[in-house]
Amino acid sequence: xxxxxxxxxxxxxxxxxxxxxxxxxxxxxxxxxxxxxxxxxxxxxxxxxxxxxxxxxxxxxxxxxxxxxxxxxxxxxxxxxxxxxxxxxxxxxxxxxxxxxxxxxxxxxxxxxxxxxxxxxxxxxxxxxxxxxxxxxxxxxxxxxxxxxxxxxxxxxxxxxxxxxxxxxxxxxxxxxxxxxxx
Amino acid sequence: xxxxxxxxxxxxxxxxxxxxxxxxxxxxxxxxxxxxxxxxxxxxxxxxxxxxxxxxxxxxxxxxxxxxxxxxxxxxxxxxxxxxxxxxxxxxxxxxxxxxxxxxxxxxxxxxxxxxxxxxxxxxxxxxxxxxxxxxxxxxxxxxxxxxxxxxxxxxxxxxxxxxxxxxxxxxxxxxxxxxxxxxxxxxxxxxxxxxxxxxxxxxxxxxxxxxxxxxxxxxxxxxxxxxxxxxxxxxxxxxxxxxxxxxxxxxxxxxxxxxxxxxxxxxxxxxxxxxxxxxxxxxxxxxxxxxxxxxx
Numbered sequence: 402x403x404x405x406x407x408x409x410x411x412x413x414x415x416x417x418x419x420x421x422x423x424x425x426x427x428x429x430x431x432x433x434x435x436x437x438x439x440x441x442x443x444x445x446x447x448x449x450x451x452x453x454x455x456x457x458x459x460x461x462x463x464x465x466x467x468x469x470x471x472x473x474x475x476x477x478x479x480x481x482x483x484x485x486x487x488x489x490x491x492x493x494x495x496x497x498x499x500x501x502x503x504x505x506x507x508x509x510x511x512x513x514x515x516x517x518x519x520x521x522x523x524x525x526x527x528x529x530x531x532x533x534x535x536x537x538x539x540x541x542x543x544x545x546x547x548x549x550x551x552x553x554x555x556x557x558x559x560x561x562x563x564x565x566x567x568x569x570x571x572x573x574x575x576x577x578x579x580x581x582x583x584x
Numbered sequence: 585x586x587x588x589x590x591x592x593x594x595x596x597x598x599x600x601x602x603x604x605x606x607x608x609x610x611x612x613x614x615x616x617x618x619x620x621x622x623x624x625x626x627x628x629x630x631x632x633x634x635x636x637x638x639x640x641x642x643x644x645x646x647x648x649x650x651x652x653x654x655x656x657x658x659x660x661x662x663x664x665x666x667x668x669x670x671x672x673x674x675x676x677x678x679x680x681x682x683x684x685x686x687x688x689x690x691x692x693x694x695x696x697x698x699x700x701x702x703x704x705x706x707x708x709x710x711x712x713x714x715x716x717x718x719x720x721x722x723x724x725x726x727x728x729x730x731x732x733x734x735x736x737x738x739x740x741x742x743x744x745x746x747x748x749x750x751x752x753x754x755x756x757x758x759x760x761x762x763x764x765x766x767x768x769x770x771x772x773x774x775x776x777x778x779x780x781x782x783x784x785x786x787x788x789x790x791x792x793x794x795x796x797x798x799x800x801x802x803x804x805x806x807x808x809x810x811x812x813x814x815x816x817x818x819x820x821x822x823x824x825x826x827x828x829x830x831x832x833x834x835x836x837x838x839x840x841x842x843x844x845x846x847x848x849x850x851x852x853x854x855x856x857x858x859x860x861x862x863x864x865x866x867x868x869x870x871x872x873x874x875x876x877x878x879x880x881x
Contacts, residue, residue, distance in 0.1 A: 469718025473608030
């Protein structure tokens with residue numbers, strides 16, 4: 402249920418991302434809402450590492466379809482980003498607006514680099530260009546980051562309440578993800 | 585023991601996810617532009633949402649723009665009656681409609697002027713990712729007739745080519761995408777080259793490759809399609825030379841082109857579904873070549 406709800410909101414955000422240019426005063430880059438979904442599932446203690454990787458893959462795959470990118474580029478990069486976010490939680494507790502924005506900024510830059518790297522392998526005619534837009538996209542993503550992450554935390558809270566009503570409440574993750582997050 | 589097996593299971597799922605992602609990448613690298621049945625199904629589900637959101641976004645920007653205008657007028661004319669304001673709102677709505685109508689008329693003009701069969705399409709999304717300059721369009725009609733590689737135009741000039749097709753909606757690889765290549769000509773000098781998108785720029789820019797040094801271009805020179813390849817009609821506006829990068833060595837010039845089309849403001853486009861009819865070898869005869877469908881490669 403948590404995955405389905407997250408993917409549905411991710412779908413809405415992806416549609417918003419693909420049409421937000423109509424509204425945005427900046428016409429060259431948009432905040433990467435899809436990446437923020439991935440960051441949330443990677444950073445949240447309520448997600449296991451496997452489910453965060455699968456949701457990141459599906460979000461990336463959907464984003465590949467929506468953005469016209471070669472299939473698999475974002476799916477692969479977002480899966481790596483979910484693992485990156487999970488690894489990050491073993492070092493830093495990403496709470497609050499400033500850390501949320503900073504994490505979104507760094508993750509956006511890293512994902513831009515990975516996307517260009519993977520694109521150069523899949524579509525070599527595209528070359529290595531594109532990184533000049535990365536800082537602008539990262540700034541926009543950092544601005545949107547705390548709000549979107551907070552939205553997903555609320556969504557998780559609602560899912561928890563719904564699960565507890567039917568006796569399916571789940572605590573923080575355990576297993577491999579639990580061992581990764583223990584500090 | 586249970587914890588250990590769970591860790592293994594978690595690790596295995598992550599590994600399998602990564603392997604599936606790599607496999608997907610390999611498949612798309614081998615067959616670019618092809619969509620599976622699942623992909624087409626997903627896109628059929630996504631496209632109406634995009635179309636609706638695009639419609640709402642355009643309405644919001646229209647209303648917001650008009651609101652900004654209105655607040656200025658209101659500050660100067662506080663004494664104006666409510667009726668007056670209502671009339672102004674109506675007037676602005678009429679202007680918006682007139683503007684829209686003008687856009688459609690220009691599109692119709694282009695359709696009449698284009699010596700090829702075309703289908704109109706509405707842009708429902710553009711540039712979801714800054715690393716892939718792609719627009720999604722919804723076709724007016726002719727579902728099933730659009731193929732990969734077909735040219736896409738606006739009255740301002742060339743937009744790009746169809747890259748992927750899923751039912752009524754299609755992805756257009758914009759001229760400014762680095763994967764795009766178009767044979768062009770600079771009419772003033774007669775120089776020919778290949779126009780490629782420059783994704784690395786903070787702006788919609790292209791560059792011309794293989795433009796010989798013997799035919800030096802100037803800033804402001806127009807760039808048009810050469811017609812080579814048969815997909816694009818000859819002499820369609822593409823853009824203007826905005827920068828000649830100095831210091832280039834070798835046989836070719838290093839030239840930057842700004843497209844005539846404002847890709848951030850794309851709303852309606854035409855897809856050429858058949859090339860222009862071949863010139864009549866016997867001008868005296870009354871035979872008119874048919875406009876058959878051609879698959880572009």
